[in-house]
Amino acid sequence: MKGPSVIICSRNRANQLAECLAKIPTDSFEAYDVELILVNSASSDETAEMMADHAAKASYPVKCLTAPKAGLGLARNLGIEAATRELLVFTDDDCYLSDDYIVQLRQHFDKERYQFCGGRILLWDETDAMVSVNYHNEFFLIPAGSFLAAGTIQGANLVIHRDIITKVGGFNPQLGAGTQLRCEDIELLGRAGMNGFTGAYLPQLVVYHHHQRKLGPKVEQLRQENDIARGAYYACMSDQGFLNYWFEGMKQSLTTNPGFEQNQYQVLVNELRGAQIYFEMKAKGEI
Numbered sequence: 383m384k385g386p387s388v389i390i391c392s393r394n395r396a397n398q399l400a401e402c403l404a405k406i407p408t409d410s411f412e413a414y415d416v417e418l419i420l421v422n423s424a425s426s427d428e429t430a431e432m433m434a435d436h437a438a439k440a441s442y443p444v445k446c447l448t449a450p451k452a453g454l455g456l457a458r459n460l461g462i463e464a465a466t467r468e469l470l471v472f473t474d475d476d477c478y479l480s481d482d483y484i485v486q487l488r489q490h491f492d493k494e495r496y497q498f499c500g501g502r503i504l505l506w507d508e509t510d511a512m513v514s515v516n517y518h519n520e521f522f523l524i525p526a527g528s529f530l531a532a533g534t535i536q537g538a539n540l541v542i543h544r545d546i547i548t549k550v551g552g553f554n555p556q557l558g559a560g561t562q563l564r565c566e567d568i569e570l571l572g573r574a575g576m577n578g579f580t581g582a583y584l585p586q587l588v589v590y591h592h593h594q595r596k597l598g599p600k601v602e603q604l605r606q607e608n609d610i611a612r613g614a615y616y617a618c619m620s621d622q623g624f625l626n627y628w629f630e631g632m633k634q635s636l637t638t639n640p641g642f643e644q645n646q647y648q649v650l651v652n653e654l655r656g657a658q659i660y661f662e663m664k665a666k667g668e669i
Contacts, residue, residue, distance in 0.1 A: 384414075384415045384467055385411070385414035385415045385416035385417070385467065385484055385488070386416060386467050386468075386469035386470065386471045386484070386541070387417045387418075387419055387465035387466065387467040387469070387470050388411075388417070388418050388419065388471045388472075388473070388479075389419045389421065389458060389461035389465065389470060389471065389472050389473075390402065390418070390420055390421070390472075390473055390474070390475055391420075391421040391422075391449075391454055391457035391458055391461065391474075391475070392421070392422065392423060392425065392429050392433075392475035393422075393423035393424065393425050393429070393452055393457075393560055394426060394427050395427075395429070396427045396428040396429045398475050398476045398592070399429060399433075399475040400432055401476075401592065402475050402477060402478060405478040405479075406418070406479070407479055407480070407481045407483060407484065408440075408441065408442070409481075410482070410484040410485060411441075412441055412442050413484075414485075414488065415442070416442055416443075416484055417442070417443045417465065417467055418442060418443065418444045418445070419444075419445050419461040419464050420436070420444065420445070420446045420447070421446075421447045421449060421457040421458070422449065422457075423449045423452055423453065423456075423457040423560060424448070424449050424451050424452045430446070430448060433446045434446055445464050447460050447461065447464055452561070453556065453557075453558050453559075453560045453561045454537070454553075454557075454558025454561075454564070454566055455552075455553035455554050455555045455556065455557045455561070455566035456553075456555040457558070457560075458472060458537075458552070458558070458566065459552040459553050459555055462552050467544075468543060468544050469487070469491065469542075469543060469544070470541070470542045470543075470544060471487070471541050472538075472540040472541075472542070473538055473539060473589055474537065474538045474591075476592050476593055476594070477538050477539070477589045477590060477591050477592065478589065478590045478592065479589055480587075480588040483587060483588065486584070486586040486588075487541065487587060489586075490584050490586050490587075493543055496523060496579075496580040496581055496582035497542070497543040497545055497574070498535075498542045498543065498571055498574055498581045498582075499540075499541045499581060499582040499583065499587070500516070500535030500536060500539050500541070500581075500583055500584070500587070501516075501583065501584045501585060501587025501588060501589065502516055502517060502518065502519070502539070502585050502587065502588045502589070503516045503536060503538050503539050503589050503590075503591050504588060504589070504590050504591065505590070505591060506590040506592035507592060507594065509596070510591075510592075510593055510594060510595055510596065511593075511596055511597045513593070513595065513604055513605065514536070514538065514591055514593055514604070515591055516533070516536060516539070518583065518585065519585045520583075520585060521582065521583060521584060522582065522583050523580060523581070524580060524581035524582060524583070525575075525580060526575055526576075526578045526579055527575065527578070529627060529630040529631075530568065530572045530581070531630075531631075531634060532565070532568050532608075532611070532612040532616075533568075533608075533612075534568075534583070535567070535581065535583065536567060536568075537566070537567030537568075538589055538591055539587060540567055540571075541587070542570075542574075545579075546570075546579055549574075549578075550570075550574050550579075551573075552570070553566040553569075554566055554569055554570070554618075554669070557569060557618075557669075562659055562663065563610065563611055563614040563660060564607060564608075564611045565611040565612070565614050565615040565618070568615050569615050569618055569619070572615065572619050572627065573619070573622065576619070606652055609649050609652030609655075609656065610652050610655055611656060612631070612653055612656060613631075613652065613653030613655065613656030613657045613660075614656035614657060614659060614660040615627075615631075615656075616628050616630075616631035616632070616653070617657035617660045617661065618660055621661075621664070631653070632650075632653075635649060635650050636650065
């Protein structure tokens with residue numbers, strides 16, 4: 383059986399992309415016939431040239447695409463259209479797949495039990511801030527029809543079986559980094575779950591995140607953006623008729639310590655702002 387399609391999208395981060403591509407586990411890509419899909423998300427730097435150069439030198443299949451405008455949901459959908467494999471693996475341009483990622487995926491992914499999954503996201507540089515990571519180390523299932531909390535699975539380490547795309551469609555092209563609301567990954571998974579698909583968390587799947595953010599204003603801005611995206615996700619799911627998402631999401635916000643010395647009241651305000659942005663965009667026909 384052929385290996386998965388690995389899809390990496392990038393926008394104006396050519397230097398980070400270079401590190402990502404340099405750390406591709408080439409041996410396993412070759413051994414298991416992995417297909418790499420690179421999507422340039424309307425960059426204005428050297429991203430396109432870097433992708434083309436990698437494709438020319440790679441010893442495994444590589445396809446390069448360019449999105450007409452920014453937006454991670456849109457870019458990832460282009461990657462899906464170009465991919466030819468049943469399993470679709472998504473990671474980011476500041477992440478590195480572990481050397482055994484493909485081996486672990488082949489050994490542990492079980493389509494009969496679950497159709498999407500995520501895994502651990504560890505810091506590459508342990509002096510970076512503890513954000514955009516997931517150190518949970520135990521397997522669990524996400525039953526179909528259940529509430530899927532934001533952050534349970536992240537787009538930096540995400541595997542989707544093509545059956546999901548066939549039934550519920552791809553990512554919302556109006557969501558994702560490069561748009562106002564960065565929740566394209568979890569929104570697709572929530573939609574999949576509410577349409578009968580089961581998910582799982584596989585700690586064997588490891589990705590290293592080299593985000594290079596230190597504690598300070600950039601991290602605070604990221605946390606605020608995450609709060610806004612979370613509120614938009616719950617609003618979007620409720621707007622699709624899954625009202626339990628709003629109630630469960632707000633209950634979680636009101637009963638869970640946000641950590642990182644964040645103010646619980648401010649987190650909730652940010653989430654409500656995200657919901658407001660979503661409905662404003664919908665009213666304008668932008669979503």
